[in-house]
Amino acid sequence: MRLMVEKDLMKEVSSLHTFIKKAQKGDDKAFLTLFQKYEADIYRIAFVYVKNKSDALDVVQETAYRSFKKITQVKKPEYFKTWLLRIAINHAMDVLRQKSKVTQIASKFEERDTSQMNCQMELKISLQDLMNHLQPLEKSIVLLKIYQDLTFNEISKTLDMPLGTAKTIYYRALDRLREQVKGGSKNG
Amino acid sequence: MDKNDSLKEELKKIEIPEELHERSRIGIAQAKKEMIKSRKKINLRRIGIVAGLMLAFAFVFLVLYKDMFDVVKEAENSPQESPNESEALSVVYFADYPYYEDFQALVENSDLIIRGKVLDSTVQLIDVSGPPLTDEELKDEKLNPHLDGERAEEEFIELVYTVSELEIEEVYKGTYDDEIIQVKQGGGQIGDVLYIEQDVEMLAISQSYILFLKTFDTVPASLLNPYQAAYVYTDGDIESFHPGNNISLDEEKLQTLKEKFQNK
Numbered sequence: 252m253r254l255m256v257e258k259d260l261m262k263e264v265s266s267l268h269t270f271i272k273k274a275q276k277g278d279d280k281a282f283l284t285l286f287q288k289y290e291a292d293i294y295r296i297a298f299v300y301v302k303n304k305s306d307a308l309d310v311v312q313e314t315a316y317r318s319f320k321k322i323t324q325v326k327k328p329e330y331f332k333t334w335l336l337r338i339a340i341n342h343a344m345d346v347l348r349q350k351s352k353v354t355q356i357a358s359k360f361e362e363r364d365t366s367q368m369n370c371q372m373e374l375k376i377s378l379q380d381l382m383n384h385l386q387p388l389e390k391s392i393v394l395l396k397i398y399q400d401l402t403f404n405e406i407s408k409t410l411d412m413p414l415g416t417a418k419t420i421y422y423r424a425l426d427r428l429r430e431q432v433k434g435g436s437k438n439g
Numbered sequence: 440m441d442k443n444d445s446l447k448e449e450l451k452k453i454e455i456p457e458e459l460h461e462r463s464r465i466g467i468a469q470a471k472k473e474m475i476k477s478r479k480k481i482n483l484r485r486i487g488i489v490a491g492l493m494l495a496f497a498f499v500f501l502v503l504y505k506d507m508f509d510v511v512k513e514a515e516n517s518p519q520e521s522p523n524e525s526e527a528l529s530v531v532y533f534a535d536y537p538y539y540e541d542f543q544a545l546v547e548n549s550d551l552i553i554r555g556k557v558l559d560s561t562v563q564l565i566d567v568s569g570p571p572l573t574d575e576e577l578k579d580e581k582l583n584p585h586l587d588g589e590r591a592e593e594e595f596i597e598l599v600y601t602v603s604e605l606e607i608e609e610v611y612k613g614t615y616d617d618e619i620i621q622v623k624q625g626g627g628q629i630g631d632v633l634y635i636e637q638d639v640e641m642l643a644i645s646q647s648y649i650l651f652l653k654t655f656d657t658v659p660a661s662l663l664n665p666y667q668a669a670y671v672y673t674d675g676d677i678e679s680f681h682p683g684n685n686i687s688l689d690e691e692k693l694q695t696l697k698e699k700f701q702n703k
Contacts, residue, residue: 268683269538272666276533276637279471283464290463295453308462315466320474326682378449397446 267328274322282319289332293339296394299382300343310346314339333401333409340391340410347387384431389424396421531635534625536664542686548663549651551613552696554672555605555620556647562627565658566597599634601627602659603642611696621659622650639665640681647672648680649688
């Protein structure tokens, strides 16, 4: 069974490689085929940031534009999806900045010992909590971790930050959401 | 349902608008349009190396308003000269190669598999037209990928190659009598023109590699393709030379090869 999964995975990577190679040679149809595999995920992630259909569609279009122009930068097909998501997230954050709806987050993050944290905490995160109570970078990490099932290692590469920082922000975001949920319960 | 699943479910409820595909298409089309407009280097995809180089020379002519034949002549007279690369005019072209599904296919298609250390390299114009393809070969997609079984006109094909000389350290498949082998890779600088074959990274001097090669009677050997046919060998460590290579290689596989082909 495991062998079959690995075989399928290798086949997928090989097919991805073929499409990326074609796209890198300027084949826009090959790139469109590739991109459409991920466009729904990109749209949904963008929507969490910009909170409306029109801006989320703009983010998808801009991501398609930027990614095709930079496709030659992709060296490892297995990172294609995280590379796309990175472009989408960066652009979604640009849109927010332009609209002045976002305050700049601190560039230095306090490292803390995540191993001591209670990872088993019960927390039911709603989409509204995620959209309304987290800062952009926290949203990125929670989305990549929970929605895209990326590992912390992959997240740190996607967002270009140290592994420890990604973990710290993730658990801090969960703490913040937990507080919101608790507060909401008390008030409700 | 755990906390992650519930969030995933909620995210999936975000409705996907009908125009999503169209917006992706528009973004890509816009990029394509700008890439074509702004491209200073000539994109010669699909039209093959030969036609590509002809266009490249035409490009040199149009940009520099020089006599094209003077450029070629000068280049032929001084193939070893390498002026500063930053001052050279770059011509980028693409070539299509067969892609191998797995290690077995890579081995089967190799005439020679060796480990060797690069001693030196030079840039040369090499006539690779070779003997005409037989009718059987014309129908072989790997040998004749773009002509759909039709015969190309007889042509003189002289291309720019970087030829590396390697000292053979080990032979895993095939036989090779000399201690030194020449391996050519597309591209290199001749005169003022730097020819770049997309995706080709040149072998480095003093580095050892494991190479999967096609050999020829009259011209230097070639890698099976630029992506899957070279591995860097450093003190027993084996690593793919091209980052996109999906075929892994280790010492055990090499030993198996050696035993298999030495027993033949």
